[in-house]
Amino acid sequence: MIEIDPIYQEIILDLYRHPHNAGIVENPSADGEESNPFCGDNIRITLKIKDGVITEIAHSGQGCAISQAAVSLLTDAVKNKNIADVKNLTAADIITMLGIPISHTREACATLGLKILQRII
Numbered sequence: 001m002i003e004i005d006p007i008y009q010e011i012i013l014d015l016y017r018h019p020h021n022a023g024i025v026e027n028p029s030a031d032g033e034e035s036n037p038f039c040g041d042n043i044r045i046t047l048k049i050k051d052g053v054i055t056e057i058a059h060s061g062q063g064c065a066i067s068q069a070a071v072s073l074l075t076d077a078v079k080n081k082n083i084a085d086v087k088n089l090t091a092a093d094i095i096t097m098l099g100i101p102i103s104h105t106r107e108a109c110a111t112l113g114l115k116i117l118q119r120i121i
Contacts, residue, residue, distance in 0.1 A: 012098065015069035020076050023058040032120035033061070039109050041067040045075075045116050054078050054086065054121075064109050066102070071113030073097040083121045089114060 025046040033044035041063030048056040057075045062068075074094060078086045091111045095102050102110050 009100070012065050012069040012100065015072045016065040019059070019068055019072040021058050021072065021079070022060065024060055025056045025058045028056075030120040032116045034112060034116050034119075036063070036067065036108050036112050038105075039064055039067070041109055041112050043067065043071050043112050043116060045071070045113060045120065047117075047120070049083060049121070052083055054081055054083060059113065063112075066098070066106055067109040067112050070094050070098055070110045074113045074117065078117065086121060087118060089118070 024044070025048055027048075028046040029049040031044070031046045033042070035042045041061070043059055043061040043063065045057065045059050047054050047058070057079055059071045059075055061071075074089075074097070077097060078089075091107060091114065094111050094114050095107070098110060
């Protein structure tokens with residue numbers, strides 16, 4: 001079994017309970033939703049783009065602590081970023097943001113938000 005630093009566990013649980021950028025952007029430039037049927041995660045991302053930069057972003061939905069923490073961290077990371085840079089983000093970047101080892105089966109949970117974001121931009 002993989003040992004996880006309790007600090008990272010607490011950060012993930014806190015993001016699950018109190019997500020950053022939760023909600024819906026009004027009159028979005030882009031809007032996308034997807035589910036992970038294996039885990040029951042469902043995420044919707046709405047955002048505004050101006051001059052090639054993500055100026056507003058929000059997420060809504062439900063799911064496991066990993067998916068919700070990951071999309072919260074992702075929205076923090078891409079706010080005010082150029083969409084060309086966002087298109088270059090990888091699954092490894094998301095796992096690094098989470099700061100914990102992710103099993104192969106949980107990788108779909110961790111990267112669901114990224115999958116949606118890159119599809120809609």
